[in-house]
Amino acid sequence: MLSSPxxxxxxxxxxxxxxxxxxxxIAITAxxxxxxxxxxxxxxxxxxxxxxxxxxTALLRTVAFAFVGVALGSIAGFLLAxxxxxxxxxxxxxxxxxxxxxxxxxxFLQFFGFHPLTGVLAIAIPYAGIxxxxxxxxxxxxxxxxxxxxxxxTGNISAFLYTRIPDCWVKMRTYTAYxxxxxxxxxxxLGFVGLPTLGFYLEASFSQxxxxxxxxxxxxxxxxxxxxxLWVRPKLLPVYILGAPFFLGEGLPIVWGNVQRFFTEDxxxxxxxxxxxxxxxxxxxxxxxINEAMPGIWNTIVLTQIALVATGILSLLAxxxxxxxxxxxxxxxxxxxxxxIARSTPEYILAYILLQLWGPSMLPAVVALxxxxxxxxxxxIGRQTNSIKLRPDAASGLNRYGWxxxxxVYRSFLAFLFYRWEIIMRETAILxxxxxxxxxxxxxxxxxxxxxxxxxxxxxxxxxxxxxxDTLGRYIRRKLALQTMPTC
Amino acid sequence: xxxxxxxxxxxxxSGKRVIGPLxxxxxxxxKIALVGKSGAGKSTLIRLIHERVxxxxxxxxxxxxxxxxxxxxxxxxxxxxDKHATWYNTVTLARPFAKDRTEVNSLLQSLGMTEKFxxxxxxxxGGQRQRVAIARALYRNAPxxxxxxxxxxxxxxxxxxxxALLRDGFSTSIIALHDVELALKYCTRxxxxxxxxxxxxxxxxxxxxxxxxxxx
Numbered sequence: 001m002l003s004s005p006x007x008x009x010x011x012x013x014x015x016x017x018x019x020x021x022x023x024x025x026i027a028i029t030a031x032x033x034x035x036x037x038x039x040x041x042x043x044x045x046x047x048x049x050x051x052x053x054x055x056x057t058a059l060l061r062t063v064a065f066a067f068v069g070v071a072l073g074s075i076a077g078f079l080l081a082x083x084x085x086x087x088x089x090x091x092x093x094x095x096x097x098x099x100x101x102x103x104x105x106x107x108f109l110q111f112f113g114f115h116p117l118t119g120v121l122a123i124a125i126p127y128a129g130i131x132x133x134x135x136x137x138x139x140x141x142x143x144x145x146x147x148x149x150x151x152x153x154t155g156n157i158s159a160f161l162y163t164r165i166p167d168c169w170v171k172m173r174t175y176t177a178y179x180x181x182x183x184x185x186x187x188x189x190l191g192f193v194g195l196p197t198l199g200f201y202l203e204a205s206f207s208q209x210x211x212x213x214x215x216x217x218x219x220x221x222x223x224x225x226x227x228x229x230l231w232v233r234p235k236l237l238p239v240y241i242l243g244a245p246f247f248l249g250e251g252l253p254i255v256w257g258n259v260q261r262f263f264t265e266d267x268x269x270x271x272x273x274x275x276x277x278x279x280x281x282x283x284x285x286x287x288x289x290i291n292e293a294m295p296g297i298w299n300t301i302v303l304t305q306i307a308l309v310a311t312g313i314l315s316l317l318a319x320x321x322x323x324x325x326x327x328x329x330x331x332x333x334x335x336x337x338x339x340x341i342a343r344s345t346p347e348y349i350l351a352y353i354l355l356q357l358w359g360p361s362m363l364p365a366v367v368a369l370x371x372x373x374x375x376x377x378x379x380x381i382g383r384q385t386n387s388i389k390l391r392p393d394a395a396s397g398l399n400r401y402g403w404x405x406x407x408x409v410y411r412s413f414l415a416f417l418f419y420r421w422e423i424i425m426r427e428t429a430i431l432x433x434x435x436x437x438x439x440x441x442x443x444x445x446x447x448x449x450x451x452x453x454x455x456x457x458x459x460x461x462x463x464x465x466x467x468x469x470d471t472l473g474r475y476i477r478r479k480l481a482l483q484t485m486p487t488c
Numbered sequence: 489x490x491x492x493x494x495x496x497x498x499x500x501x502s503g504k505r506v507i508g509p510l511x512x513x514x515x516x517x518x519k520i521a522l523v524g525k526s527g528a529g530k531s532t533l534i535r536l537i538h539e540r541v542x543x544x545x546x547x548x549x550x551x552x553x554x555x556x557x558x559x560x561x562x563x564x565x566x567x568x569x570d571k572h573a574t575w576y577n578t579v580t581l582a583r584p585f586a587k588d589r590t591e592v593n594s595l596l597q598s599l600g601m602t603e604k605f606x607x608x609x610x611x612x613x614g615g616q617r618q619r620v621a622i623a624r625a626l627y628r629n630a631p632x633x634x635x636x637x638x639x640x641x642x643x644x645x646x647x648x649x650x651x652a653l654l655r656d657g658f659s660t661s662i663i664a665l666h667d668v669e670l671a672l673k674y675c676t677r678x679x680x681x682x683x684x685x686x687x688x689x690x691x692x693x694x695x696x697x698x699x700x701x702x703x704x
Contacts, residue, residue, distance in 0.1 A: 151569060151630075
């Protein structure tokens with residue numbers, strides 16, 4: 001078994017995570033974590049849907065921001081996909097999607113303030129980069145034959161509309177609908193930086209110990225996502241997209257002076273702003289790198305590697321929950337509900353909740369990342385096992401799991417895991433805002449201290465780190481010949 | 489229209505020569521059948537000729553080149569995409585004009601398929617898909633036809649009526665056929681291909697089925 005490259009790769013990653021555990025800050029620091037956790041579950045079991053009208057408004061805003069952001073992102077992404085073959089476009093897209101929605105929101109907050117545009121752009125910009133990549137891949141896979149049979153002299157646009165779009169339409173529609181679900185999650189967590197979506201009210205309820213209010217919010221959010229097939233209908237989409245901009249809320253007006261100041265003063269590195277010139281830049285950059293970027297990068301990598309392996313272990317444990325090779329329909333339905341909840345809860349919200357209950361350390365982040373990502377991969381792998389036909393006399397129970405199923409799905413399991421590596425790192429960085437010492441922590445502190453120049457450099461470092469991991473993940477996937485569909 | 493003088497046709501796959509070098513003189517209003525074993529290079533030859541005479545030919549490739557998500561009408565209409573402005577094509581995609589609908593409809597009627605006008609070609613049978621590709625070539629209305637086994641999925645009587653349509657619809661044609669009987673009946677000249685070379689080239693009336701069978 002050790003001669004198999006996939007097993008060897010897995011063991012290397014397992015070893016890295018174990019070494020990482022030695023350096024990681026894993027602890028429960030809350031004085032009474034289990035009572036708090038109990039209160040929280042009690043809150044979910046006794047949801048209070050009527051505490052304030054703010055709840056429905058928050059839900060409406062969450063949906064509105066998601067629709068406007070995803071719609072703009074998909075239009076921009078489609079246009080970018082048409083010119084995706086040019087290297088600068090590819091680099092631009094890789095860069096904008098390497099920066100998390102919350103970082104974009106933090107940037108826009110500094111000059112647009114609490115204007116709806118902040119939330120819309122925070123979703124639209126990174127999504128445009130992702131859409132561009134996936135759309136261009138879908139367009140590339142279109143059947144080239146019809147194009148060859150076209151009469152010569154056919155205009156480019158006509159040829160594109162007749163031979164490419166129809167062939168790609170279904171895939172693009174499926175992917176866009178799927179992204180809308182991701183958009184709802186992104187929109188919900190934008191509330192944590194102060195936009196009027198679910199996260200804002202969740203944070204408010206939590207800080208006051210109103211667990212029943214928080215429970216109601218989470219339940220409504222799950223219902224919203226689980227019922228998407230019912231209310232997101234092709235015929236209704238134009239209504240939603242045209243109507244959504246009117247439900248973003250008023251926010252606060254944009255002060256254009258702030259916008260100008262942000263670009264001409266705030267983000268200019270302090271030494272340059274103070275006229276110290278390039279001579280002052282080196283010590284400034286050194287200080288930033290040694291005291292903030294380096295510890296941030298180190299913690300981000302350590303946490304990412306632990307979370308990655310925890311995600312993998314949880315996925316392998318979770319997929320039998322929905323696999324029809326085990327248990328009866330009742331068990332499987334319960335498994336489906338558990339995995340839907342795990343994957344519909346944004347990791348940021350999970351981490352926030354666990355952090356409130358267990359106190360600050362890397363543990364809540366690892367558990368949150370593993371639950372969310374493990375839920376997604378477990379669901380995909382479980383569904384895949386359902387198409388496997390076992391011989392009638394195949395072993396059952398643990399032997400079936402270990403000998404029949406895991407070997408068959410292990411490659412696609414690794415493919416999904418390495419695909420999500422970069423996503424886990426992006427999330428790890430952002431969880432720093434909650435007080436774990438990853439890159440997001442240093443970005444957030446720089447912003448709190450109104451040192452936007454430092455924040456911008458740190459965001460840039462984060463983006464480069466994500467691009468690096470994405471490249472490494474793709475290299476490993478290619479090396480092991482693993483293929484996968486995009487997930488978010 | 490004058491004929492074509494196709495010379496120096498060659499093709500290689502991974503370093504191995506599969507066609508030629510061969511030359512073929514195509515005279516105006518000739519109907520040429522390319523016959524030969526499968527793998528002899530007929531399809532490659534059709535593709536090579538299409539590259540040379542692109543602008544003046546209607547093509548029916550073996551893979552048909554249909555857009556499976558589009559309706560029968562739209563696939564046929566694609567034969568004249570170059571004759572209309574972009575806005576006209578775009579509108580047609582959503583709501584076809586009556587004039588085009590009638591034209592395409594009568595064409596499909598002559599091919600014996602009218603009831604599936606708005607069905608996406610993905611859900612058609614092999615024979616129906618083949619007739620859509622034939623209708624597209626007829627609708628394109630080029631002076632010359634290049635076809636690769638255009639009636640392979642059609643039953644006997646239908647194959648005959650379609651071959652007759654193709655004979656009357658194009659002044660000049662080059663059709664790869666494995667059916668020797670059809671070749672002799674609907675073509676004026678038979679070109680036999682063997683190992684990427686022309687092994688037989690004569691008018692149809694001077695040949696009998698047995699002469700051609702030696703190629704197989």
